[in-house]
Amino acid sequence: MPQKVKQSNNPASFAEEWHGKPLQERPGFLIRRLHQIHVALFMEECADENITPVQYSILSALDHMGTAEQIALSRAVGLDTTNVADVLARLERQRLVRRRVSQQDKRMKVVSLTDAGRALLKRIDGRAARAHERTLAPLKPKERERFLRDLAQLVEFNNDISRTPVGLR
Secondary structure, eight states: OOOOOOOOSOHHHHHHHHHTSOGGGSHHHHHHHHHHHHHHHHHHHTGGGTOOHHHHHHHHHHHHHOSEEHHHHHHHHTOOHHHHHHHHHHHHHTTSEEEEEOSSOTTOEEEEEOHHHHHHHHHHHHHHHHHHHHHHTTSOHHHHHHHHHHHHHHHHHHGGGSSSOOOOO
């Protein structure tokens, strides 16, 4: 991983470079737009299941993790614990997950997929994959590999800045 560059104390030096560029050429704008587009594709693919990309991420993480503490789940999906608790409450009402008090630490809650949650994942995994494919469709296979590698590098490099750092590997 590349070493971090020391940040300039003078934001004006960066402003000159970016201010002259059209909004459509700025990384923050492009990242936000691509996220919006991917969410729209996911919602289109999975419309009949009434599930959001965040809910899908949580269900997918649980599928890989098995039973998990809410804090560990929060770190796995890169969401703060309050948001994860809110999403889990909705998923629990839909009977897709089960939450209970940890036997090891009564202050903690553990969560696991229900059979209905597993069945939902099985039904929509292909459609979620299609949303990924549609997002990356303009890129050739080698370009996809490079794009995903570059995205992962950017996230990993800046991970500790996030309110909810995650381990990518």
